[in-house]
Amino acid sequence: MNLVPVTRHATTQAEPFPPLPQAPPPDPSMSLTPRDILTTIFVRKKLIALAFVVPAAISIAAAAVLPVKWSAEGLLLVQVSREAAGASDLTGTGPTIVSVEMPKLVQSEVDMILSDVVLRRAVSSAPPGTFFPAAEPRLFGLLPAQEESIPAQAAKLRSALLVLSSNTSNLLRLSASLATPEQSIAALNAVLAAYMAHRQDIFVQGDSRLLLAETERMATALHELDDQIARLRAENRILDLPNDITVASARLASVTGRIDALRERKAITDSQLAAGRERLAQYPSRVVAEAETTNLAPNDTTRNELSQLILERRRMASQYAADWPPLRELDSRIATLRQNITAANRNRFETVREIRNPAINQLSLHMASLEVEAASTGRQMEALEAQQQEAQARASQLLQAEATLRDLTRRRDALEASYRQIAGRETGARIAEDAQRSRSPSVIVAQPPEAAAKPRDIRPALVAAGLFGAIVAAMASAILLTLFRRTFATTDEAERGLSLPGLASIPPRAKLDAGETIPPVTDLAAMLLDARASGERLSLVQFVATGKDDGRSAVALAVAAEIARARGLRTLLVDLETDGRAYMSAMGSHPVHEAKDPDKLLAFNTVIPNLWVAYEARDSVLGDPHAGIDRLRALLDRLRRELDVVVLVAPTAADSYAMRRLTAMVDVNLLALRAERTDKGVARAARNAVLAAGGRMVGFVMSSERRVLPRFLAKLVS
Incomplete structure (x- = not known):
């Protein structure tokens, strides 16, 4: 068991990997390849x-x-006749058809063919089973067949019909697709017959009698409107309404302007009167004309004598000794004069002269003239307000009469236009009804329905x-x-998405423990040690977290074991996420509880020489935000002195101040990613957090990366 403390201040270092950028651009969007x-x-x-x-x-x-459908097809020719709304009538007064109206006419015929009235009429005219198979008994013949309703059969027939038209032709192509050719031909014939019959019913209507009655009603209404307009002009004394309104508006504007000017003038006069009264009350009746204050008495020559005596003493002092009696007598006289001057300064002489205030007379005369002007302005305003009320009444009367007259005129103009139109239409309709028997048909069957040679499949x-x-x-x-996709599947995607190089790619089935040698881990450890050998200070290496299952703990353990085993360097593994028991159990070590010291790290040796594992490092200065930076720097400096390499595992929630400070003070930071598991946004956020804290980010380690593309496809798109 070894007790290891540590730390150093992060300084500006040379790049351990020259081709790697120190500050990648923020969050570049991955291009679609x-x-x-x-x-x-x-x-x-x-x-x-x-x-x-x-x-x-x-x-x-x-x-x-x-199912397979059999089609039957027919053609209709649409012509222009008096039945069309735009065709010229026999009177010669109606509009003439133009080529642009023909497509509308053809489209109206198409809509009529596919209307519910025509289709229901066609279904009703044919016996059951003509278009569609007859209904069969239900429930194995126990219940009678249920016949479809007419609207249902009409909707079914509409789905089987197809009507085609063209903007450059007057022909309509009708086709029906049913189960057999006979049913298709029968359905198309029934639809054409129902369409022709319905057209005949529509256009055999007489409208002349209705139009004549409407013409007479409009003539009566026109006479009534003329009487109302004449009565309104007489009641309101209107000769020329626009000129009358202009004169009334001009008079009202003139009176209003004069009232506004008088009102403004009266407001100025009232404000001057109020200010004058207020100022007059504040003025005193008498004012001081002159005041003089002095502390010098008349004909006082004491100061002049003092100046002469001082000059005389200076002259005698330069010629005689200081104890000469006349000189002492001169000093006594000078002191006496100074006392007299001091006593005289305490006395004050003041002279004050007062006169009557001249501003009171001037202000009183000005206020008298203002009062006369205010009374005159008030009487003028009363006369003008009476004129304004009279002008407003006349203007309102004319405006109301104008609105009523405009409404009546508008109604008369519209009624007169309608009267003329209805009268012309009544004459044309009467002549057209007389010639209805001799008109030519506007729709002709150009091709009877015929079945197609092959079914439509x-x-x-x-x-x-x-x-x-x-x-x-x-x-x-x-x-x-x-x-x-929110995850990185390959190292190439992670490099483009994070603008960082991939330092190691670990296969998914690799056992990242201290007992197995994995080429990617070996290469990563060699890369870090080579950079250290080239002069870089890579004593503190931290694996930054991007998620709970990013595999950073296993990668950190494998890298630390590889460094200690391959190079024999003194290596310490510090996990700031857990207390380190899992590492110790895997490496055959057991912690012994001792007194904790936050300024030190408690580390235990393992079965691999020169490899130690820190115990409860998260409770040390490294993870304490309240610890000062001097304590943290002292701990890191001691770690650099007593160890060769320290591998740190950052916690998952690394947004605290302590973690940001530690990130900036370690020598190098590596992102730990897991293929198809680590979120892109989380990885970019972790990278940006390291760079924002001032940390050094050199790349990432991708774990659980599998071969996604076959070799030939990978070579093809590389």
Whole structure:
């Protein structure tokens, strides 16, 4: 059992791996390549196979149950006649048909053929079993057959009919597809007969009598509107309504403007009066004209005598001794004068002269003129307000009359236009009804219904469409799964997705323990030790967590064992996630409980020489956010002095301050990923957290990576 403490401050170091970037770009989006799509196909092959099988199975099942149909076809020729809304009538006053209206006419005939009225009429005119097989008894003949209703048979017949039209032709192509050729021909004949009969019923209607009654009613309404308009103009004294409204508006605007000007002037006068009264109350009746204050008495020459005596003393002091009697007498006189000046400074003489305040007279005269002006403005406003009320009443009356008159005029114009149109239509309808017996038909059967030589079988096309849809669905699902896949399946994807190099790729069945040598782990350990030998300070290596099952603990144990066994370096494994018991049990060591010291790490040796495992390292300074950075730096410096390599396993929740600080102070950080398990967002977040904390990120280790693509496909898309 060894007691090992440690730490050092993270300093700027040279790159241990020159080709690796120190600061990769933040979260680059992984581009979609053929290799990524193939990888997704082999990783999610069950879902993609399901996306292929479902459309294919649906198309094959539909083709198996779809019956064979026999078609019968006929042609209709649509012509322009007086029955068409746009055709020229016999009066010569109606509109003339143009080529653009012909498609509308043809489409109206198509809609009429497929209408419920025509189809129900066709079904009712034919005996049961003509179009569809007759209903059979139910329940093995115990119950009578249940006949379908007319609407149900009409809907079934509509699904069997097909009407085709073209914008460049007047022909309508009708086809019916039923179980036998005889049923198809019978159904098409019945539909054509019902359509012709229904058309005849529609266009044999007389509208002239109705139009005549409507014309007379409109003429009466026109006379009533004319009377209302004349009465309204007389009641409101309207000669020319626009000019009357303009004059009333101008008068109202003029009066309103004058009122606003007077109101503004009165407001100014009132505010001046209020301010004058307030100021007059504040002015005093008398003001001080002059005031003088001094501390000097009249004809006082004490200061002048003091200055002369001081000058005289300076002259005598330079010529006689200090104890000469006249000099002492001179000092006594100077002191006496200074005392007199001090006593005189305490006295003050003040003179004040007051006069009557001149501002009171000026302000009183100005306020008197303002009061006269305010009274005059008030009387003018009363007269103008009366004029404003009169102008407003006239304007309101004219506006109301204008609205009523506009409504009546609009109704009269619309009624007059309708009257003229109805009168013209009544004349044309009367002449058209007289000539109805001699009109030519507008729809002619150009080809009677005939059955097709071969049945219509769409089952091969349906199967082909289903297979094509299955291929498209499989490709679409592969692309979508590639775009939305949240895990890395290979090292190449992780390198492009994280902008970090892959330092080791460990197969899924490798046993990462201290007793087995794995080439990827050996290469990773050799890479770290070679960088250390080239001058890099790689004493502290940390495996950063990307999830609970990222395999970092097993990889860290294997790397530490490889370093201790292959190079004989003193190596310590520190797990900040657990207490380390699992490592000790695997390495044949048992912890002995002793007193804990947060500034030290309690480590136990293992069956491999030069390999120690830390016990309860998460309770030390390494995981304590309250510990100062000096204590942590001291622990890391001691670890660097007493050990060659320290392998740390970061906890899963590494977002605390202690973990971020430790990440910045270790020599190198490696991401631990697990193929097809580690989330891309979590991996990028872990990388960004290390870089944001100032840590050194050199790459990642991918565990449980299996060969996804076959060798020939991998070479093909590489």
